[in-house]
Amino acid sequence: MIILDENVLRESICAAIARWYTGRVRFISDLRLNSVIKDEAIPGLLMSERQPTFVTTNTTDFSQRVAPHPRYCVVCLTLPNERQDEIPDSLRRLFRMPAFRTKAARMGNVVRAAPTFLQFHRVGDNTVHTVPW
Structure with missing residues (x-):
């Protein structure tokens, strides 16, 4: 399962x-309807799902502050808002790398x-x- 952060709330990205x-x-808003989800609550929500990969462009809050956990993967894409259309291709490119090709390989990583890297x-x-890369 891929879970998109609230800063990526565009159906076109989800569909792509x-x-x-x-x-x-x-x-992420689908996991707790009708409520504000604070960043610090996201790891707990991810653990309630089965092997999710959480995708965000909020690299400041997630790449350094979220601890890796064996039940989820966090992918932080350093893309500005005006380049969010690149998220699907960037994610697919990451998933083609041997270290991240399978769900089992991705779990426990914060990326x-x-x-260029x-x-x-x-x-x-x-x-x-x-x-x-």
Whole structure:
């Protein structure tokens, strides 16, 4: 399951991901209807779902502040709002990398995808890994 952050609340992005991703694509607001979801509540909501990959462009709040957990993956795409249409292709590109190809491989990672490199850290490993992409 892919869960899109509230800063990515565009049906066109959801639909573009759903064209190639075989699982469900939902918005974070679908997990707790009719309420404001604060950033610090998101890890708990993710753990209530089955192996979700949370996608956001809010890299400041998530890439450094959210701890990796074996039950979810967080993907922070460093894209400004005017380039959000690139989210589906960037996500698909990430999912084609061997280290992130399967849901099982993604779980436990917090990933920051910049234009030319990826940084990620995972459960049980305090090292921040940087790879070109």
